[in-house]
Amino acid sequence: MTLVPVIMCGGAGSRLWPRSRSATPKQFLSLVGADTMLAATAARLHHADIGVSLAAPVVICGAGQEGLVQRDLAAAGRPAGRIVIEPFGRNTAAVAAVAALEAFALDKDALVLLLPADHHIADVDGFWRGVGAGLDAARDGYLVTLGIDATGPDTGYGYIRRGDVLSPGVFRVNAFKEKPDAETAQAYLATGEYDWNAGIFLFRADAMIAAFETHAPAILAHCRDALARAAIEGVLTRLDAGAFHDCPSEPVDIAIMEKAGRVAVVAPVRAGWNDVGSWDAIADLRKAGAGSAAPPERVIALNCENCLIESDGPLVAAIGLEDLVIVATADAVLITRRGMTQDVKTIVNALKSQGRKDLL
Amino acid sequence: MTLVPVIMCGGAGSRLWPRSRSATPKQFLSLVGADTMLAATAARLHHADIGVSLAAPVVICGAGQEGLVQRDLAAAGRPAGRIVIEPFGRNTAAVAAVAALEAFALDKDALVLLLPADHHIADVDGFWRGVGAGLDAARDGYLVTLGIDATGPDTGYGYIRRGDVLSPGVFRVNAFKEKPDAETAQAYLATGEYDWNAGIFLFRADAMIAAFETHAPAILAHCRDALARAAIEGVLTRLDAGAFHDCPSEPVDIAIMEKAGRVAVVAPVRAGWNDVGSWDAIADLRKAGAGSAAPPERVIALNCENCLIESDGPLVAAIGLEDLVIVATADAVLITRRGMTQDVKTIVNALKSQGRKDLL
Numbered sequence: 001m002t003l004v005p006v007i008m009c010g011g012a013g014s015r016l017w018p019r020s021r022s023a024t025p026k027q028f029l030s031l032v033g034a035d036t037m038l039a040a041t042a043a044r045l046h047h048a049d050i051g052v053s054l055a056a057p058v059v060i061c062g063a064g065q066e067g068l069v070q071r072d073l074a075a076a077g078r079p080a081g082r083i084v085i086e087p088f089g090r091n092t093a094a095v096a097a098v099a100a101l102e103a104f105a106l107d108k109d110a111l112v113l114l115l116p117a118d119h120h121i122a123d124v125d126g127f128w129r130g131v132g133a134g135l136d137a138a139r140d141g142y143l144v145t146l147g148i149d150a151t152g153p154d155t156g157y158g159y160i161r162r163g164d165v166l167s168p169g170v171f172r173v174n175a176f177k178e179k180p181d182a183e184t185a186q187a188y189l190a191t192g193e194y195d196w197n198a199g200i201f202l203f204r205a206d207a208m209i210a211a212f213e214t215h216a217p218a219i220l221a222h223c224r225d226a227l228a229r230a231a232i233e234g235v236l237t238r239l240d241a242g243a244f245h246d247c248p249s250e251p252v253d254i255a256i257m258e259k260a261g262r263v264a265v266v267a268p269v270r271a272g273w274n275d276v277g278s279w280d281a282i283a284d285l286r287k288a289g290a291g292s293a294a295p296p297e298r299v300i301a302l303n304c305e306n307c308l309i310e311s312d313g314p315l316v317a318a319i320g321l322e323d324l325v326i327v328a329t330a331d332a333v334l335i336t337r338r339g340m341t342q343d344v345k346t347i348v349n350a351l352k353s354q355g356r357k358d359l360l
Numbered sequence: 361m362t363l364v365p366v367i368m369c370g371g372a373g374s375r376l377w378p379r380s381r382s383a384t385p386k387q388f389l390s391l392v393g394a395d396t397m398l399a400a401t402a403a404r405l406h407h408a409d410i411g412v413s414l415a416a417p418v419v420i421c422g423a424g425q426e427g428l429v430q431r432d433l434a435a436a437g438r439p440a441g442r443i444v445i446e447p448f449g450r451n452t453a454a455v456a457a458v459a460a461l462e463a464f465a466l467d468k469d470a471l472v473l474l475l476p477a478d479h480h481i482a483d484v485d486g487f488w489r490g491v492g493a494g495l496d497a498a499r500d501g502y503l504v505t506l507g508i509d510a511t512g513p514d515t516g517y518g519y520i521r522r523g524d525v526l527s528p529g530v531f532r533v534n535a536f537k538e539k540p541d542a543e544t545a546q547a548y549l550a551t552g553e554y555d556w557n558a559g560i561f562l563f564r565a566d567a568m569i570a571a572f573e574t575h576a577p578a579i580l581a582h583c584r585d586a587l588a589r590a591a592i593e594g595v596l597t598r599l600d601a602g603a604f605h606d607c608p609s610e611p612v613d614i615a616i617m618e619k620a621g622r623v624a625v626v627a628p629v630r631a632g633w634n635d636v637g638s639w640d641a642i643a644d645l646r647k648a649g650a651g652s653a654a655p656p657e658r659v660i661a662l663n664c665e666n667c668l669i670e671s672d673g674p675l676v677a678a679i680g681l682e683d684l685v686i687v688a689t690a691d692a693v694l695i696t697r698r699g700m701t702q703d704v705k706t707i708v709n710a711l712k713s714q715g716r717k718d719l720l
Contacts, residue, residue: 018677300710302703314674314690315719317378317707320697321684330674333693337680343662347677350660359675 001139002107003052004081004205005045006099009038009061009069009117010089014348014360015278015341018332019312022360027117028068031276032285035076037118038069042076044124045113050132052111056081058102059117060095063087066236080235081106087241093216093255094247096201097223098239100208111138112208114201120285122272130269133169134202137264142166143211143257144202145173147195147267153185156277156342158197158253160265161188173263176253195267197253198275202266208256216255222247279325279334279341283308298328306338332359361499362467363412364441364565365405366459369398369421369429369477370449374708374720375638375701378692379672382720387477388428391636392645395436397478398429402436404484405473410492412471416441418462419477420455423447426596440595441466444587447601453576453615454607456561457583458599460568471498472568474561480645482632490629493529494562497624502526503571503617504562505533507555507627513545516637516702518557518613520625521548533623536613555627557613558635562626568616576615582607639685639694639701643668658688666698692719 013026020026027038035043038059045057059069059080066083073080084098096114103110113131121127134144147160156179163174176197180188188194212220222243229240248255257263274281286308298311301318309318311328318326325341327334334344351359373386380386387398395403398419405417419429419440426443433440444458456474463470473491481487494504507520516539523534536557540548548554572580582603589600608615617623634641646668658671661678669678671688678686685701687694694704711719 018675300707302706303700311693314688315378315692315711315716316695317692317704318695319703319707320700321695324681324695326695328674328693332675332677333671333688335676335678335681335684335686335695340663340680343679344677346662347660347679351675356675 001052001109001111002055003111003113004055004099004103004106005057005113005115006103007038007041007057007059007115007117008092008095009059009065010086010095011116011118013118015344016276016282017344017348018329018334018359019327023064024068025118026276028065028072031282032120036072037120037276039072039076041115041117041119042073042078044121044127046076046078050128050135052135055106055110058082058084058099060084060086060098062089082237083235084230084237084239086239087244089249090244090247091249092199092252093219093250094223094244096208096252096256097212097216097220098227100203100205100212101223101227102237104205104209108206110205111135112201112203112205114203116199116275118276119198120272120274120276122274122288123270126269126271127273130266130271131202134264134266137166137170137266138202138204138207140262141204141207142262142264143208143260144170144264144266145257146198146200146202146269147265148198148273149268149270150189150194150196153182153189154196155179155182155185157275159185159188159194160197160267162193162195162265162267166264169266171265171267173257173265176258195265195269196273198269198273199253201252201257207262211256211260215259216248216250219248219250219255279308279327279336279344280338283325283338308338361412361469361471362415363471363473364415364459364463364466365417365473365475366463367398367401367417367419367475367477368452368455369419369425370446370455371476371478373478375704376636376642377704377708378689378694378719379687383424384428385478386636388425388432391642392480396432397480397636399432399436401475401477401479402433402438404481404487406436406438410488410495412495415466415470418442418444418459420444420446420458422449442597443595444590444597444599446599447604449609450604450607451609452559452612453579453610454583454604456568456612456616457572457576457580458587460563460565460572461583461587462597464565464569468566470565471495472561472563472565474563476559476635478636479558480632480634480636482634482648483630486629486631487633490626490631491562494624494626497526497530497626498562498564498567500622501564501567502622502624503568503620504530504624504626505617506558506560506562506629507625508558508633509628509630510549510554510556513542513549514556515539515542515545517635519545519548519554520557520627522553522555522625522627526624529626531625531627533617533625536618555625555629556633558629558633559613561612561617567622571616571620575619576608576610579608579610579615639668639687639696639704640698643685643698668698
């Protein structure tokens with residue numbers, strides 16, 4: 001049985017501005033360690049000892065990003081089996097449908113491991129233990145998610161509530177929950193029944209296709225059509241823009257996972273997972289020893305404590321600072337108090353409304 | 361009787377890095393209001409109603425700065441009578457000697473008003489009232505200093521202790537004091553006998569020359585020689601480097617003022633004087649309504665309080681900051697806690713020792 005890893009590479013990542021830009025979003029940047037997020041994700045797919053044959057990764061990316069994808073997969077030593085190019089974003093349900101259809105075309109019995117390009121996983125063995133634990137359920141036709149061990153009442157993640165046990169460490173999903181407020185998150189944690197939803201999925205290609213036929217047939221039809229009319233150039237598959245244009249835009253969680261009958265969660269997965277969703281998260285990861293790719297000769301810091309300071313542009317000279325995040329690029333500098341880095345979105349929105357495309 | 365204003369324009373101003381650079385030091389920058397410090401200084405010399413005829417200003421500057429001097433004096437509507445170019449800096453005693461010799465050559469009875477190019481004076485009438493009050497003493501051959509009303513126990517300035525009264529508001533100088541520690545400054549203030557030393561001097565050219573003959577004949581001889589052998593090109597006088605090279609380098613306070621017999625102070629001068637000696641000083645001046653020349657479209661600040669943020673380079677986006685000074689240029693960004701801006705010198709010294717001439 002073949003496991004086809006499909007990397008979802010279309011994100012924009014405005015929360016990591018000013019490093020992350022529309023032309024080079026988060027997955028193509030070195031934020032934790034020297035590799036880009038995508039290269040680290042691809043490199044992780046090298047290493048599996050769970051009794052399946054691992055196909056070359058399929059990457060689904062945005063228009064104009066195929067060069068960066070090839071660069072990063074080459075750096076990881078895992079050239080793509082196929083790069084599917086979306087002419088525009090249509091959210092993750094369309095990505096899951098395309099992933100299932102591509103894998104099914106490759107092998108009617110294929111399993112798909114669908115995962116984001118821009119997450120950090122410190123413990124790769126732990127990650128594969130989680131995937132391995134879900135294999136039987138996936139073979140049985142369950143749409144399986146990885147439920148990440150919730151180590152705190154984080155309000156930045158969705159949660160999954162475990163239901164009946166299917167096998168040791170594998171449960172039916174009782175409910176998917178949107179990002180909660182602090183009180184609700186605390187209540188979830190107290191029950192011991194909740195895990196974080198990392199957006200990492202394992203499923204038989206045919207089971208996912210069947211779920212789309214039942215719950216989101218329009219998305220499936222548009223994706224089938226966009227693939228059938230796609231322009232193929234070597235490893236590149238350019239989805240047909242006309243067919244893809246009218247595809248409904250929905251998250252796979254809502255279009256499929258919350259509606260499908262046989263949905264399972266592997267939990268708790270302990271893999272040092274982090275979605276690297278803010279500069280605060282990066283500051284924490286750096287502190288935890290995950291290193292920085294920023295040239296240190298561009299920073300002089302005197303009497304600074306608990307600060308993340310990096311620059312790939314101007315020299316940054318810092319004096320007497322505490323609890324700040326400072327990120328400098330050639331044309332923009334972010335300076336923010338730690339714990340407020342989510343407000344970067346407000347800056348990005350202000351620049352959008354000012355029409356400052358040069359800075360986005 | 362002619363009053364010749366002589367502007368000392370040779371300073372380096374490393375405390376205002378990164379805006380201030382060796383090629384464009386503080387006096388050539390717009391730091392308070394739209395005019396450069398030098399242009400504001402020259403413009404101030406337009407306005408005198410104290411019964412003397414005001415000559416065109418003489419500017420003494422460093423090599424390579426004559427273009428900037430001409431630009432700023434043209435902007436102020438006060439073209440220089442003469443621009444004397446020092447091939448290298450030899451401190452303020454040499455500047456005072458050159459000033460006296462130049463003015464004496466112009467008019468044997470000339471008075472000299474010797475003043476720095478890079479101070480802010482909010483109340484120009486108050487400034488001229490101070491100069492006017494010192495005229496009689498200067499005519500009588502006193503070397504007169506302006507004693508600025510000490511509004512607080514500042515440790516960043518030298519102090520002058522008043523002695524016997526010469527006339528209302530004019531005193532013999534009892535002593536010049538170096539920058540004191542906080543306790544000493546407090547003690548000075550408590551006596552009511554001390555004023556700040558602004559480094560602004562008023563004297564007869566021949567009286568200053570005589571003082572040099574007595575107390576610093578070597579400096580006078582070298583300056584005389586450097587002027588005698590100077591290359592004249594229109595309004596420019598280039599001091600002879602060979603003659604100037606061996607001139608002793610001393611502050612005029614130490615070489616002359618502390619030693620001369622007839623030294624007076626006008627006090628207290630109330631002129632809204634500020635030496636703009638640090639980013640903290642600029643932050644205070646901006647708060648006091650002195651305005652900023654920085655383009656505001658290069659700054660986005662969310663929930664920031666009591667911060668000075670300016671950029672003539674990259675966009676600066678600030679979130680949740682308090683009591684910081686942030687100054688961005690194309691190749692360097694300073695971020696420092698208010699009250700610690702004197703430490704900018706440490707940064708500049710670090711860059712010097714790293715040989716980063718591109719940033720100095």
